[in-house]
Structure formats: C-alpha cells, structure tokens
Amino acid sequence: MRVSRQFIPYLFLAPALLLLIVFNLVPTIATLVESTFVLSLRSGERVFAGFANYNRIFNDPVFWKSFQVTIVFSLLVNPIQIFLALCLSILINQKLPGIGLFRSIYLLPIAVSLNVTAIVWGLMLDQNSGMINGILTQWGIARQPFLHSVDQALWSIIVIASWIGVPLWSLFILAGLQNIPPPVLEAAKIDGASAWQSFTKITLPLLRRVLAFVLVADTVANFLMFAPILLLTNGGPQLSTNLIMYETYRRGFLYGDLGASSAMLSVMLVIVFIIIGVELYLLRGQD
Amino acid sequence: MKKAKPWTAYIQPAIAYILLISGVIIVVVPLMWAAAASFTPNHKVFEYAYPFSWRALFPVDFTMEAYDNLFERGFGRAVGNSFFLAIATVIIGGAANALAGFAFGRFEFRGKQFLFLSVIMLTFMVPVDLTAIPRYILVNSFGWINTWQGLLVPGLANSLVIFLFRQFFAEIPQELIDAARVDGASWLRVLFSIILPISKPVLVAAGLLMFISQWNSFFWPLLIAPRQEMRVVQVEISLAIGQYGTVWNELLAGSMIAAIVPILLVMPFQRYYVQAITGTGLE
Amino acid sequence: MFVKRAILMTLLLLISLSPSLAQDVTTITWLTLGWPSEALIEEFEARNPDIKVEAEQIGFNDLFAQIQVRLGAGSAVPDVIAVDVPLVSGYALRNWLLPLDPVFTGDEVEDWLPAAVNAGSYEGTLYAAPVSTSTQLLFYNKGCFDRIGMEPPGADDRLTWEEIAEIAQEMTFDDDGDGTPDVWGFIWEQMVRIYQLQALPESLGGDAIGEDGLSVDGVINSPEWIEAFTYYYNMFNVWNAAPQGEEFWPPDIFETGNICMFVGGPWNIPRFAKNADLEIEWGVSRHPYFADGVPATPTGSWHIGVNANTENVDAATKFAQFISTGEGAELWWREGSGDFPAQQSVLALFATEAEFDELPMSYMRTAADEATVNPRPRAVTVGFLEYEQILQNIFQDIRNGADVEESLNLAVQRIESEMAKYR
Numbered sequence: 001m002r003v004s005r006q007f008i009p010y011l012f013l014a015p016a017l018l019l020l021i022v023f024n025l026v027p028t029i030a031t032l033v034e035s036t037f038v039l040s041l042r043s044g045e046r047v048f049a050g051f052a053n054y055n056r057i058f059n060d061p062v063f064w065k066s067f068q069v070t071i072v073f074s075l076l077v078n079p080i081q082i083f084l085a086l087c088l089s090i091l092i093n094q095k096l097p098g099i100g101l102f103r104s105i106y107l108l109p110i111a112v113s114l115n116v117t118a119i120v121w122g123l124m125l126d127q128n129s130g131m132i133n134g135i136l137t138q139w140g141i142a143r144q145p146f147l148h149s150v151d152q153a154l155w156s157i158i159v160i161a162s163w164i165g166v167p168l169w170s171l172f173i174l175a176g177l178q179n180i181p182p183p184v185l186e187a188a189k190i191d192g193a194s195a196w197q198s199f200t201k202i203t204l205p206l207l208r209r210v211l212a213f214v215l216v217a218d219t220v221a222n223f224l225m226f227a228p229i230l231l232l233t234n235g236g237p238q239l240s241t242n243l244i245m246y247e248t249y250r251r252g253f254l255y256g257d258l259g260a261s262s263a264m265l266s267v268m269l270v271i272v273f274i275i276i277g278v279e280l281y282l283l284r285g286q287d
Numbered sequence: 288m289k290k291a292k293p294w295t296a297y298i299q300p301a302i303a304y305i306l307l308i309s310g311v312i313i314v315v316v317p318l319m320w321a322a323a324a325s326f327t328p329n330h331k332v333f334e335y336a337y338p339f340s341w342r343a344l345f346p347v348d349f350t351m352e353a354y355d356n357l358f359e360r361g362f363g364r365a366v367g368n369s370f371f372l373a374i375a376t377v378i379i380g381g382a383a384n385a386l387a388g389f390a391f392g393r394f395e396f397r398g399k400q401f402l403f404l405s406v407i408m409l410t411f412m413v414p415v416d417l418t419a420i421p422r423y424i425l426v427n428s429f430g431w432i433n434t435w436q437g438l439l440v441p442g443l444a445n446s447l448v449i450f451l452f453r454q455f456f457a458e459i460p461q462e463l464i465d466a467a468r469v470d471g472a473s474w475l476r477v478l479f480s481i482i483l484p485i486s487k488p489v490l491v492a493a494g495l496l497m498f499i500s501q502w503n504s505f506f507w508p509l510l511i512a513p514r515q516e517m518r519v520v521q522v523e524i525s526l527a528i529g530q531y532g533t534v535w536n537e538l539l540a541g542s543m544i545a546a547i548v549p550i551l552l553v554m555p556f557q558r559y560y561v562q563a564i565t566g567t568g569l570e
Numbered sequence: 571m572f573v574k575r576a577i578l579m580t581l582l583l584l585i586s587l588s589p590s591l592a593q594d595v596t597t598i599t600w601l602t603l604g605w606p607s608e609a610l611i612e613e614f615e616a617r618n619p620d621i622k623v624e625a626e627q628i629g630f631n632d633l634f635a636q637i638q639v640r641l642g643a644g645s646a647v648p649d650v651i652a653v654d655v656p657l658v659s660g661y662a663l664r665n666w667l668l669p670l671d672p673v674f675t676g677d678e679v680e681d682w683l684p685a686a687v688n689a690g691s692y693e694g695t696l697y698a699a700p701v702s703t704s705t706q707l708l709f710y711n712k713g714c715f716d717r718i719g720m721e722p723p724g725a726d727d728r729l730t731w732e733e734i735a736e737i738a739q740e741m742t743f744d745d746d747g748d749g750t751p752d753v754w755g756f757i758w759e760q761m762v763r764i765y766q767l768q769a770l771p772e773s774l775g776g777d778a779i780g781e782d783g784l785s786v787d788g789v790i791n792s793p794e795w796i797e798a799f800t801y802y803y804n805m806f807n808v809w810n811a812a813p814q815g816e817e818f819w820p821p822d823i824f825e826t827g828n829i830c831m832f833v834g835g836p837w838n839i840p841r842f843a844k845n846a847d848l849e850i851e852w853g854v855s856r857h858p859y860f861a862d863g864v865p866a867t868p869t870g871s872w873h874i875g876v877n878a879n880t881e882n883v884d885a886a887t888k889f890a891q892f893i894s895t896g897e898g899a900e901l902w903w904r905e906g907s908g909d910f911p912a913q914q915s916v917l918a919l920f921a922t923e924a925e926f927d928e929l930p931m932s933y934m935r936t937a938a939d940e941a942t943v944n945p946r947p948r949a950v951t952v953g954f955l956e957y958e959q960i961l962q963n964i965f966q967d968i969r970n971g972a973d974v975e976e977s978l979n980l981a982v983q984r985i986e987s988e989m990a991k992y993r
C-alpha cells in the first residue's frame with residue numbers, strides 16, 4: 001500500500017501533535033480562557049469578567065516589579081549562559097588526552113534536579129556559615145550576604161540556574177560542533193585562516209541552527225524557571241527575585257487566585273513570543 | 288625520530304587544561320559536599336559545614352544510615368518506577384518526536400508554519416506545572432488517576448525535543464536523501480536507515496533530555512499518582528523535607544542516587560560524539 | 571520468617587479472592603504528611619474491616635499546592651485531608667470541606683480544646699476536626715550559660731524579651747576571630763513565619779488581623795507591631811545576636827552547639843532526648859514575653875477534614891472521627907505524629923504517664939502546661955495563605971535590614987490588595 005505523497009508529512013506529525021494538542025495545547029488554552037473569568041468566592045460561581053483580571057494585575061505594583069525583575073533576569077542570564085556554554089563546548093571539543101573524563105564530569109550537573117541544586121547551593125551560599133563565605137574569608141574577603149541582599153540575590157539565582165544550564169546547553173552546542181566535518185576546518189587552515197577567523201567565518205555560521213535552538217530553548221527555560229525562587233528566596237529580598245513565573249505560581253497555586261494567575265501567564269506568553277521572534281529574526285539564515 | 292614540538296605548542300593545551308580544571312572544581316565541589324553529607328549521620332551533617340571546614344567534603348563519620356533508611360522506606364521501588372517511565376518515554380516519545388521533527392525539518396506541506404508556531408512553540412513556552420489544573424481535570428475525566436498511563440502519556444510528546452530534531456534534521460545535506468529516494472527507499476526507510484544513523488549526537492542529547500525530564504518530574508506525578516506504590520524518585524526524595532526540619536542525609540542520599548542513574552546511562556553513549564564525525568560519510 | 575510470610579501472603583490472597591469479602595471493602599485515600607501512620611491505619615482497619623485506608627504522604631512544602639489543584643478541580647480523591655488549621659476558613663469558603671457537625675457527639679466536642687474547635691470552624695460550622703495543637707518554649711544550651719557565668723532559667727521561669735536580648739548578646743562568640751560569630755545567642759525556630767512571630771506583637775497587646783477578618787491597615791502597622799518588629803530587627807541587625815541565614819534549620823545547629831537559645835516547638839524535646847550522640851546539655855523554660863506586656867504563646871496545628879466531593883462520606887467521616895477523638899487520637903499521639911494532642915483527655919496523659927516523670931521528657935509536662943497560657947491562634951481569615959506568604963517576605967526583609975515601618979506599611983498595601991477579591 002502506498003500512501004499518497006502529500007499525506008506523508010501529516011502521518012509523521014500525527015502521533016506527537018495529537019498528544020501535544022490534547023495534553024498541552026488544550027490545557028494551555030483553558031488556562032488562558034480562565035484569565036477572563038472571576039471566581040466569586042462568596043457564591044462559588046465562575047463569572048465572565050472580560051479584562052477585569054488584566055486590569056487588576058496592571059494596577060498591581062507587585063506585578064510591575066516582577067515584570068521588571070523578569071526582564072533584567074532574562075537579559076542577564078541568557079547571554080551569560082550561552083556565552084559560557086559556547087566556551088565550554090569548544091573546550092570539551094578539543095582533542096586532548098583525558099577529554100572524555102572531562103566531558104563526563106561536565107555532564108554531572110545535568111543529572112541533578114533543579115530542586116536539589118537549589119537546596120545545595122542555598123546551603124553553600126548561606127551568609128554566616130556557607131561554604132562560599134568560608135572560602136572567601138580564608139582569602140581575606142569579607143562575607144557576602146548573597147541571597148539576603150537586594151543587589152546580590154538575583155545574581156545568586158543566575159549562578160544556581162547556570163550551574164545546570166551551562167553544561168546542559170553546551171551539550172547541544174557540542175553536538176553541533178561535532179557535526180561540522182573536519183575537512184571544512186582543515187581547508188580553512190590550509191588557506192591561512194587564523195583560529196579566530198575560522199571560528200567566526202566557518203564554525204559560527206555552521207552552528208547557526210544549533211545556536212538558534214539553544215538560544216530559544218534557554219530563553220524559554222529561564223522564563224519558566226521558578227523552583228529556586230520557591231525554595232530559596234520566596235521572591236525576596238524586597239521582591240528583587242520575584243520573577244513573574246513565581247508570582248504566577250504563587251497566585252494560582254497558593255492564593256487560589258486563578259484569574260490573576262492566568263492573566264499573568266498570558267502576559268508572560270506575549271513577552272516570550274516577542275523575545276523569541278526577535279531572537280529568531282536576528283539569527284535568521286538565507287533560507 | 289620525531290621532531291620535538293616547540294614549547295609554544297604546549298601553551299594552548301595548558302590553558303585548556305587550566306580552564307577545564309577550574310570548571311571541574313565548580314561542578315564537583317557542591318556534589319562532593321552533597322555526597323559526603325549523604326554518608327554522614329544526620330545530626331552531623333552540619334558539623335563541618337557550619338562553620339565551613341574542608342572536612343565537609345569528605346565523609347569523616349562514614350555511615351550508610353541514610354541509604355538504609357531510604358531503601359527501607361521503598362526508595363528502590365520508586366527508582367524502578369521512574370526508570371520504567373523514563374525509558375518508556377525515551378522509546379515511545381522519542382519515536383513520535385523524531386517523526387514530527389523530521390516532518391518539520393525536511394518536508395514542505397500546507398500549514399507547516401502555522402502548526403509549528405501554534406502547537407510546538409506555544410506548548411513549549413508554557414510551563415506544564417502552571418497548566419496543571421485543566422490537565423488534571425482532563426486526565427481525571429479519562430479515569431487515569433493513579434494509573435501508569437496517567438503518569439506516562441501526557442509527557443510523551445515534547446515540543447522542545449521536536450524543535451531540537453527539526454533543527455538537526457534540517458542540516459542534513461539534501462544529496463544524501465535524494466540518493467536514497469532515487470533508489471526507491473520509502474520515507475520511513477530514509478529516516479531510519481540514513482538520517483538516524485548519522486544523527487547519533489542529537490539522539491543522545493534528545494534521549495537524555497527526555498529521560499531527565501521524566502526522571503526529574505515531580506509536580507505532575509505527585510498530583511496524578513500519589514499512591515505509595517506508584518511514587519517516583521523525586522516525590523520520594525521530597526518526603527525528606529518535613530514540617531519541622533529536613534532529614535538532610537536522606538534528601539542528599541536520594542539525590543545522589545537520582546543523579547547517578549542518568550549519568551551511568553549516558554556514559555556509554557559518549558563515544559557517539561566522536562563516531563558521529565566518521566559516520567557522516569562526508570569525508 | 572519466610573514461611574510465616576508465605577502463609578500470610580496465601581491468606582491475604584485467599585481473602586482478596588473471596589468475592590463475598592472483597593465486595594464490600596471501601597478504599598479511602600488520606601492526603602497527609604510523612605508521619606508514621608501504619609499503626610493508626612492498622613488499628614482503624616481492624617475495627618472497620620470494610621474500609622481500607624491508603625495514605626498519600628507528601629512533603630510539607632507540597633501539601634498546599636496539591637490541595638489547591640485537586641480540590642479546586644473538584645476531584646473526589648483524596649477523601650480525607652490533613653488541614654493546617656489557619657486554612658480552614660479559606661477551604662470552607664470555597665466549599666471544599668464537608669461540614670462535620672453531625673459526625674461528632676457532644677462529649678467528643680467537649681473534649682477538644684475550645685480554641686482548637688474555634689479554629690476548625692468557619693461561620694459557626696465545624697469543617698476540620700482538631701487532631702493536634704502546639705505551643706512554643708525557650709530551648710537553651712547550658713554550656714552557654716556556664717560560659718557567661720549565669721544560672722540558666724528553670725523550667726517554670728519566664729524570661730522577658732529584654733532579658734533575652736541582653737543574654738543573647740553576651741552569648742554570641744566569635745571564637746576563630748574572623749569577624750563573624752561561630753556561636754550565636756538566639757534564634758526563632760521558624761524565623762520568618764507568622765506562626766511564631768505573631769507572639770511578639772500580641773505580647774504587647776497587638777492583634778493579628780482586623781475584626782472583619784480581611785483588613786490589616788492599622789493592625790499590622792500598629793505601634794505594637796512596629797515595636798515588636800523593631801525588636802526583631804535589632805536582634806539580627808543591631809545586636810547581631812542571631813544568624814540571618816535561614817538555610818540551616820535552627821535545631822540542627824543547636825545540636826552542634828552553634829546556637830545558645832532558640833524558641834521552638836515541643837517536638838524538639840523527644841528529638842534531643844533521643845539523640846544519643848548529643849554533646850550539649852540543654853534545658854527549656856517558658857515562652858518569653860515583653861516586660862510591659864503579657865505572656866502570649868503561639869498555638870494551632872493539624873486538623874482533619876473531609877473532601878466535600880468524596881464518594882465515600884461514611885467511611886471518610888469515620889476515619890476523621892477515629893483520628894480526632896478517643897482511642898484513635900491517643901494512638902495517633904503515641905505512634906503517629908507525636909505532636910501535641912488537641913484532646914483534653916489525651917493531654918491529661920502527660921501528667922500520668924511514667925515516661926514523662928524524668929528529665930528531659932518531663933519537659934513535655936512543661937509544654938502541656940504552657941499550651942494553656944494565653945494561647946493565641948493565627949489570624950482567622952479566608953485569605954490566610956496570602957497573608958502568611960506576604961508577611962513571610964516582609965519578615966525576611968526586616969531580618970535582612972530593611973526599615974521596619976516601611977516594610978510593615980508595604981505589607982499592609984500588598985495584603986489589602988490581595989484581600990480585595992474576598993470583599
């Protein structure tokens with residue numbers, strides 16, 4: 001039996017797409033629809049409320065503070081993680097004795113869950129007794145408040161997220177690097193290109209698709225992340241780590257305020273969509 | 288006799304090793320502390336960590352107490368459950384995601400952009416935990432509470448993995464596929480005997496991603512299958528965090544085991560990174 | 571051993587195959603924390619052969635979101651739920667819990683501590699039956715008192731917060747001279763939670779929430795609150811007698827000798843008493859109070875509720891009744907959570923049981939008595955989770971050095987904005 005050619009792509013798509021639609025898309029739409037309803041707590045009735053929830057969050061200083069924190073976090077964490085992941089992947093792509101061992105070690109953080117990472121780093125960053133401050137004082141540097149300081153808490157969260165994020169994303173860039181046929185690079189060398197030239201002129205363009213994937217995936221992953229906030233700072237000090245995703249979780253799952261929570265999620269989606277659109281536009285190819 | 292290399296030839300590797308080793312320290316120190324603490328009696332976990340001494344990195348008062356307690360409480364069963372779920376996800380989900388990624392990466396068809404943006408990108412940008420309520424209502428209406436399918440099926444399709452496959456499959460030179468198509472190979476054959484064999488690095492990366500996402504899943508399993516005999520690894524670990532404090536050595540011992548399993552699985556596949564180059568047939 | 575088990579298994583198999591027996595068994599699920607619950611379930615099942623109880627144990631941090639999703643979705647499971655008492659109003663308002671008044675006899679209700687019955691009720695209806703209650707004591711390390719040449723307080727002494735401040739500063743030592751103390755004078759066990767900190771303003775005559783159960787302006791930024799939290803601020807930031815880190819759980823570092831005094835729950839008494847390797851000598855005294863004020867102690871703990879959508883009303887209420895009254899409650903206290911019982915008949919056992927004749931377990935008697943001294947429940951409000959979470963943020967900020975009055979005013983603004991949806 002031969003299937004007509006034009007149906008083949010749809011057959012290939014069907015299993016995954018159906019699953020995604022049922023278990024991800026439908027719940028997402030249901031959540032977004034929820035943002036136009038208000039649950040009357042007195043009568044227990046769900047009432048259509050138009051943009052009331054949006055009005056409510058747009059007039060809420062906590063939301064705007066979270067919005068600002070999220071944008072700052074995103075502008076810092078993504079470039080940092082991708083730059084470091086690129087460096088790391090180039091490093092572990094070297095043909096050096098023992099490189100296999102290094103690659104294996106760098107895989108370790110990926111296998112540790114974010115919750116456990118957050119807890120262990122929380123203990124290490126403790127102001128009075130954490131290991132990091134223990135080491136700093138041995139070097140004669142004053143103790144740092146880390147998670148307890150308005151100026152350092154967000155950076156501490158960036159470090160914790162990057163401990164997993166950098167090795168994870170470097171794994172994908174490494175896969176991309178390994179897909180570059182060595183003859184291409186050798187040819188460049190013979191033509192007298194410097195290492196930097198062959199990196200910018202050959203390697204980077206060939207990594208374009210992988211980098212596009214990593215950039216988009218990393219951006220989204222960091223937007224979605226809230227476990228370290230939940231476990232370590234609860235959004236503090238003074239809302240300096242109150243990422244929108246955490247505020248969304250807190251409103252929906254602790255306060256039971258699904259309307260506001262879904263409204264925040266929708267706003268969030270629009271922002272992520274715009275950012276990813278810009279990223280993909282910047283990384284667009286000839287095709 | 289081989290000519291000795293000039294000393295400058297050693298500078299680059301030396302810098303590389305220095306960077307590699309400093310990275311290793313950042314990676315290993317937290318893990319060493321956690322590993323050492325998992326082999327320490329619970330009331331001594333902080334003895335050297337507060338204030339910090341280097342002895343905190345080694346299990347000075349070695350005991351298997353935490354591991355014994357964990358396994359007595361049924362941790363072995365949770366590891367088995369999670370392992371089964373994660374492997375099933377990699378196999379079933381992997382096949383479905385690879386097919387979809389291939390379609391998006393290599394075919395032109397009506398509605399391609401629309402489907403990609405509306406289904407793949409949208410579902411990929413929404414955190415599954417935050418849409419848990421409607422998903423719970425849906426799965427509840429299927430009667431899937433406390434069932435294996437309730438744990439497994441919603442996590443099979445993974446838009447991140449589909450996206451990953453799409454990006455890699457799109458890179459494969461068209462000539463390879465054309466040659467096979469001229470020989471009369473079906474698209475399924477092209478995918479399985481030409482594309483997949485040269486995509487081992489991405490298969491490993493995607494497999495790891497799927498394995499880890501199922502292995503580390505916590506919120507959904509807790510909702511959908513809270514029965515004792517269906518508990519998964521992360522749920523079992525979280526029980527160490529109590530109202531009046533945390534059983535630190537058990538929390539960390541559970542985390543150690545949870546981390547070792549995916550690592551052991553991935554190690555043997557490492558060589559595919561190297562093989563991938565020789566396997567592309569492009570030399 | 572093996573033979574015994576094989577016989578047991580065969581028997582169980584036979585029982586499960588026998589249709590007449592299997593038919594009538596109702597299975598109920600009980601959403602609960604990681605308490606040892608086998609003994610209680612076994613006893614309950616022995617008394618009710620037609621009911622099987624499945625415990626769904628989850629971590630403390632995860633319980634609230636789980637209840638929110640599952641009951642919010644109208645699910646029929648879990649049938650029975652462990653309820654943290656200040657959340658009763660919020661759950662009752664959302665119609666998640668079954669009214670329990672018809673379940674209990676007058677005697678059973680009489681036996682509960684009146685404060686616990688009130689806390690488990692919403693608008694006059696009982697929604698969550700009292701299981702346990704709690705109180706707080708001052709725990710101290712005797713070695714620290716020896717070191718400053720002072721006699722430690724007796725079990726029935728009650729220090730003032732002013733005295734605590736003074737002693738705590740003397741007991742903060744920087745032995746290795748690195749500029750940060752290795753031994754700290756004082757800490758609160760749950761240092762940023764309203765449960766424990768509410769006792770500070772209440773000792774000065776402050777309140778937890780306005781009379782309507784929603785408004786906080788003029789309540790949590792009142793002079794009493796400002797004075798109380800200035801004390802709290804000073805402890806961390808001016809006297810430097812308490813560690814700001816919250817990653818380490820205070821009883822953990824009390825055991826290692828790094829904390830001299832902490833205010834904490836009676837659950838620490840058996841913990842320290844059973845720790846054979848404990849190198850410090852410790853004791854307890856009463857909960858501190860402000861010299862100008864009155865003693866006020868935190869209270870409240872776990873209640874049990876029944877899912878309003880349960881399909882097994884009879885079995886579920888039977889179980890709720892078993893754990894919250896009479897012999898079941900006694901069994902739960904002995905072999906279950908070990909928390910302070912909310913039944914006067916069980917509380918009375920502290921006075922008669924030989925286990926509590928000697929130190930240090932006799933401190934449990936001190937605790938049982940302390941539980942009756944001006945116990946102040948947490949705010950009764952339908953928006954308790956919002957109230958608690960926001961205050962937790964604010965307490966963290968004050969501890970980290972933020973201005974007290976500004977922070978409390980910010981809390982008023984944030985809580986009022988969240989409460990608006992209930993008006």
